[in-house]
Amino acid sequence: MVNNKVIIFDTTLRDGEQTAGFRLGANxxxxxxxxxxxxxxxxxxxxxxxxxxEDFKAVSIISEVVEGPIITALSRIVEADIDECAKALxxxxxxxxxxxxxxxDAHVLGKFKDDKYGKTKDEKREYLFQKAVNAVRHAKRxxxxxxxxxxxxxxxxxxxxxxxxxxxxxxxxxVINIPDTTGYSVPEQFGDxxxxxxxxxxxxHKAMISIHCHNDLGMAVANTLAGVRNGAHQxxxxxxxxxxxxxxxxxxxxxxxxxxxxxxxxxxxNIESRELYKSCQLVAKRFGMTVPPNKAVVGGNAFAHSSGxxxxxxxxxxxxxxxxxxxxxxxxxxKIILTARSGRRALQHRLEExxxxxxxxxxxxxxxxxxxxxxxxxxxxxxxLQAIVEDEVRISPKMYDLVSMEISTTIDASLATVKIRxxxxxxQESASGDGPIDAIFKAINKFxxxxxRLVDYAVKxxxxxxxxxxxxTVQIEGxxxxxxxxGASTNIIEASAKAYIxxxxxxxxxxxxxxxxxxxDSGRIA
Numbered sequence: 001m002v003n004n005k006v007i008i009f010d011t012t013l014r015d016g017e018q019t020a021g022f023r024l025g026a027n028x029x030x031x032x033x034x035x036x037x038x039x040x041x042x043x044x045x046x047x048x049x050x051x052x053x054e055d056f057k058a059v060s061i062i063s064e065v066v067e068g069p070i071i072t073a074l075s076r077i078v079e080a081d082i083d084e085c086a087k088a089l090x091x092x093x094x095x096x097x098x099x100x101x102x103x104x105d106a107h108v109l110g111k112f113k114d115d116k117y118g119k120t121k122d123e124k125r126e127y128l129f130q131k132a133v134n135a136v137r138h139a140k141r142x143x144x145x146x147x148x149x150x151x152x153x154x155x156x157x158x159x160x161x162x163x164x165x166x167x168x169x170x171x172x173x174x175v176i177n178i179p180d181t182t183g184y185s186v187p188e189q190f191g192d193x194x195x196x197x198x199x200x201x202x203x204x205h206k207a208m209i210s211i212h213c214h215n216d217l218g219m220a221v222a223n224t225l226a227g228v229r230n231g232a233h234q235x236x237x238x239x240x241x242x243x244x245x246x247x248x249x250x251x252x253x254x255x256x257x258x259x260x261x262x263x264x265x266x267x268x269x270n271i272e273s274r275e276l277y278k279s280c281q282l283v284a285k286r287f288g289m290t291v292p293p294n295k296a297v298v299g300g301n302a303f304a305h306s307s308g309x310x311x312x313x314x315x316x317x318x319x320x321x322x323x324x325x326x327x328x329x330x331x332x333x334x335k336i337i338l339t340a341r342s343g344r345r346a347l348q349h350r351l352e353e354x355x356x357x358x359x360x361x362x363x364x365x366x367x368x369x370x371x372x373x374x375x376x377x378x379x380x381x382x383x384x385l386q387a388i389v390e391d392e393v394r395i396s397p398k399m400y401d402l403v404s405m406e407i408s409t410t411i412d413a414s415l416a417t418v419k420i421r422x423x424x425x426x427x428q429e430s431a432s433g434d435g436p437i438d439a440i441f442k443a444i445n446k447f448x449x450x451x452x453r454l455v456d457y458a459v460k461x462x463x464x465x466x467x468x469x470x471x472x473t474v475q476i477e478g479x480x481x482x483x484x485x486x487g488a489s490t491n492i493i494e495a496s497a498k499a500y501i502x503x504x505x506x507x508x509x510x511x512x513x514x515x516x517x518x519x520x521d522s523g524r525i526a
Contacts, residue, residue, distance in 0.1 A: 004266060004267045004268065005267065005268060005269060005270055006228055006232075006233065006234065006235055006258060006267050006268070006269050007042045007043065007208070007210075007233060007234035007235070007269075008041045008042050008043070008234075008235060008237070008251065008254075008255065008269050008270070008271055009041070009042065009043040009045065009072075009210060009234050009235065009236040009237070010036050010039075010041040010043065010044055010045065010236075010237065010238065010239070010251060011045040011212075011236050011237070011238055011243070011248065012032060012036070012238040012239045012242065012251075012283060013029050013032060013033065013044065013045060013046050013047055013058070013062075014045040014046065014047050014048055014073075014074055015045070015212075015236075015238060015243045015244060015248055016238040016239065016242040016243050016248070016283070016287075017029075017047070018243060018244045019242045019243055019244070019247070019287065020245075022287050022288070024058070024286065024287075025054060025058075026054055026057040026058040026061055028286050029046065029047065029058040029061075029062065030058070030061050030062055030065060030066075031282070031286070032239075032282060032283060032286060033046065033062045033065075033066045034065075034066065035275070035278065035279050035282050036066075036069065036239075036279070037066050037067070037068050037069060038272065038275050038278075038279075039271060039272055039275040039276070039279050040068070040069075040270050040271055040272045040275075041069055041251075041271065042069055042070065042234075042270060043069055043070040043071075043072055043096065043234070044062065044066065044069045044070070044071055044072070045072045045073070045074065045098065045236075046058060046059040046062040046063070046071055046072070046073055046088075047059045047062075047073060047074070047088075048073065048074040048075070049073050049074075049075075049081075049084040049085050049087070049088040050075065050080065050081045050084040050085075056084060056087075056088050059071070059073045059085075059088035059089065060087075060088045060089075060090070060091070063088065063089050063090070063091045063092035063095065064091040064092075067093060069094070070094040070095070070096050070145065071089060071092040071094065071095060071096070072089075072095070072096035072097065072098045072147065073085040073088055073089055073096075073097065073098065074098045074099075075097060075098065075099045075135075075139075076099065076100075076101065076135075077099055077100065077101045077128075077131045077132050077134075077135035078135070079135070079138050081099070082097060082099060082135060082138050082139050082142070085097045085098075085099075085139075085142075086139075086142035086143070089142075089143070094145070095142075095143045095145065096143060096145040096146070096147055096175075097139040097142065097143050097145075097146050097147070098146075098147040098148075098149060098177070099135045099136065099139055099146065099147070099148060099149070100132070100135075100147075100148050100149030100150060100151055100177065101128055101131065101132050101135075101149075101150075101151060102128075102151040102152050102181075103128075103150045103151060103152060103153060103156045103160060103161055103164055104151075104152035104153070104154075104155040104156040104157075105121065105155075105156075105157065106152060106155060107151060107152050108121060108124050108125055108128060109121060109124065112124050112127070112128065125160055129163065129164055129167060132148065132164055132167065132168055133167045133168060133170075133171045134171075136148055136168045136171040136172055136173050137171045137172060139172075140171070140172040144174070145174050145175070146172055146173050146174055146175070147173065147174065147175035147176075147177055147210065148165075148168040148173040148175070148176055148177065149177035149179055149212070150164055150165065150176070150177065150178055150179070151179055151181050152179065152181040152182060153178045153179055153180070153181070153193070154179070154180035154181065154182065154183075154184050154185040154189075154190065154193070155182065155184055158193070158196060158200070161178075161197070162196075162197065162200045162201050165197060165201045165204065165207075166201050166202060166203055166204075169201070169203045169204070169206050169207045170203060173207055174207055174208065175207060175208045175209075175210050175234065176197075176204070176207045176208070176209055176210065177210040177211070177212055177236065178193065178194065178197060178209065178210065178211055178212075178227075178232075179211070179212035179213070179214075179236075180211075180212070180213045180214060180220075180223055181212070181214060182214060182216055183213065183214035183215055183216025183217050183219065183220060183223075183245075183246065184216070184217070185213070185219070185223050186217075186219060186223070187219060187222045187223050187225070187226035188226065190211075190213070190223040190226050190227055191223075191226035191227060191229055191230040192230070194209060194211065194226075194227045194230040194231055194232050195230040195231065197209065198230075198231050208233040208234055209227075209231060209232045209233050209234070210232065210233065210234035210235070210236060211223075211224055211227035211228075211232045211234070211235055211236065212236035212248070213227070213236075213248065213249045214243070214244065214245065214246065214247070214248055215241060215243075215245075215246040215247045215248060215249065216245055216246045218246075220241065220247070220248055220249035220250070221241075221249045221250060221253045221254055221257065223249070224237065224249040224254050225254065225257055225258070225265070228258065228265060228267065229265060235249065235254055236248070236249070237249040237250060237251040237254050238250065238251060239251050239252070239279050239280055239283040240252070240280050240283055240284060240289070240291060240295070240298075241253070242283070242287060242289070250296070250297075251271075251276075252276045252279075252280055252296075252297045252298050252329070253296050253297050255269050255271045255273060255276070256273065256276070256297050256324060256328075256329065259273065260324055273328050273329050273330075274327070274328065274329065274330045275330055276297065276298060276329040276330055277298050277329050277330035277331045278330050280298040281298075297324070297329060298329060298331070342374075344363070344367055347363070347366070347367055347370055347385075348363055350385060351363070351366070351385070351389070356389060358389075358393065362392075362393050365392050365393070366388060366389055366392050366393065369388050369392050370385070370388055373388060373490070376490050384488075388488060399422065399504070399505050399508040400420050400421070400422060400447065400501045400504055400505055400508075401420065401421040401501070402418070402419075402420060402421075402494070402497055402498055402501055403419040403420060403421050403426055404418075404419045405417065405418045405419070405440065405443075405493070405494065405497055407436045407439065407440070407493060409435070409436055413432050413433065413434065413439075414432065414433055414434070414435050414436045414438070414439040415430065415431075415432045415439060416430065416431055416432075416433065416436065416439035416440045416442070416443045417429070417430040417443065418430070418440065418443040418444055418497065420444070420447055420501065422447075427447065429443045429444070429446040429447060430443055431443035431445075431446060436493050437457070437493065437496050440493060440496060440497050440500070441454060441496075441500055444497065444500050444501060444504070447504075448478075448504065450478055450479055451478070452476055452477070452478045452504070452507075453476065453477045453478070454474065454475075454476055454500075455474075455475040455476060455477050455482060456473075456474065456475035457472070457473070457474050457475075457496070458472070458473050459471070459472045459473075459492055459495065459496065470488065470489065470490065470491075470492040470495050471486070471487065471488045471495055472486070472487045472488075472492065472495040472496040472498070472499040473485065473486055473499055474496070474499045474500050474502075474503050475503075476500065476503040476504070476507075478504075478507045479507070481507060483503050483506040483507055484503065484506075485498075485499040485500055485501070485502035485503025485504070485505075485506065486498075486499050486502050487499035487500075487501070487502055
């Protein structure tokens with residue numbers, strides 16, 4: 001740690017790529033590496049060169065092109081691995097080789113069962129200790145900066161861990177990575193482990209302590225922060241928390257936790273946080289993933305408010321419910337999500353933002369309709385809200401108002417029965433057509449004694465999901481005048497009927513149609 005800055009080691013391109021079912025090519029890795037450079041991460045772990053020719057190529061290209069961050073590559077405590085790292089990092093201006101081995105009994109006894117590694121646990125441990133020391137010495141032949149990972153340190157016997165760390169530091173290791181490889185630790189325990197390393201490894205002052213936490217129990221970020229609290233200088237994480245099994249500590253969460261709670265942790269990072277959202281979106285896209293709406297820091301709902309109490313508070317003072325500014329991570333201004341629980345204040349605020357100047361009674365009318373639609377479509381988008389306003393707020397009274405409709409359809413034709421309120425009366429008409437929309441329009445035409453021609457018709461959805469709100473627009477001609485009609489509903493046929501009736505109402509307003517105000521024997525307005 002320099003000047004109270006925690007080093008950010010990004011392993012999206014190495015551990016992140018180990019996410020099941022995903023694989024990046026060299027060009028994709030380079031694209032992400034360039035974004036990580038813009039994000040100003042301190043270290044980029046570009047890959048595992050010996051694992052494949054494509055990974056070797058990726059590390060080589062990144063080493064040559066990306067400037068600023070340290071570029072590191074992973075290896076086992078095998079000389080051939082280390083040699084490949086050195087070759088791949090040859091053009092890096094700031095190269096680092098990252099080598100290591102498992103140190104827990106689960107790894108020592110599980111991976112090295114063969115007697116050639118020793119017959120007893122102590123013999124196997126000693127064998128691996130010597131191999132680790134020799135691996136660091138071998139890596140030092142190529143680079144000055146060598147990082148050693150003590151895999152599964154979270155489940156390791158501490159005395160053995162201290163011995164290994166002391167030995168590899170004496171061999172030249174400059175960074176000691178203490179991983180909770182299986183996500184087994186809890187924050188207090190992991191923090192104590194880092195404190196114990198600082199206390200019990202006599203030469204630890206010669207190396208930087210790094211931590212690498214997995215998320216198997218959902219505590220990767222918490223464990224990482226506990227490690228920082230107890231003296232870790234470098235944190236290893238991935239964009240969006242991707243990685244092996246349940247993933248790693250999410251970079252964006254660690255960075256913003258340290259920054260937001262600098263009062264508690266007393267440290268910060270060099271990260272350009274305004275690049276966080278862009279970085280997370282890029283990684284999600286290249287990995288073919290989506291960022292969950294409730295994802296901390298960068299999720300779509302991270303700065304969204306739907307509760308009426310929350311919305312009211314944020315509208316009065318953002319500090320009531322926002323501890324970070326969306327602009328600080330590169331997102332747009334936080335938003336009020338309109339749901340059935342948003343309340344009048346949030347609805348009115350959004351209407352004002354959309355440019356509507358409405359009377360109190362008009363807002364009440366819109367609010368009543370809003371509650372009905374919000375229960376159906378869950379979240380009311382701006383387009384859906386505009387559709388509600390257009391459907392509910394009129395310049396003049398309605399001559400006609402849709403009461404109900406019924407549709408029956410066969411392969412050959414559709415039959416529509418429509419009830420419309422005219423003044424205080426409700427009238428009914430039926431008609432058949434080539435489809436439900438054609439039948440609806442023909443039935444509505446029976447309520448007038450003049451010819452109405454459909455000029456144009458269009459429908460679209462204004463929100464997403466199974467209960468999406470649809471809007472319909474029509475252009476109709478009557479008595480030589482052409483008007484536009486508009487309707488909205490979760491039922492697109494109902495929206496179409498409303499749009500057609502809206503057009504008829506506008507013809508009435510224009511006073512250009514000689515409509516009869518009494519009913520003939522069939523019940524039709526004639």
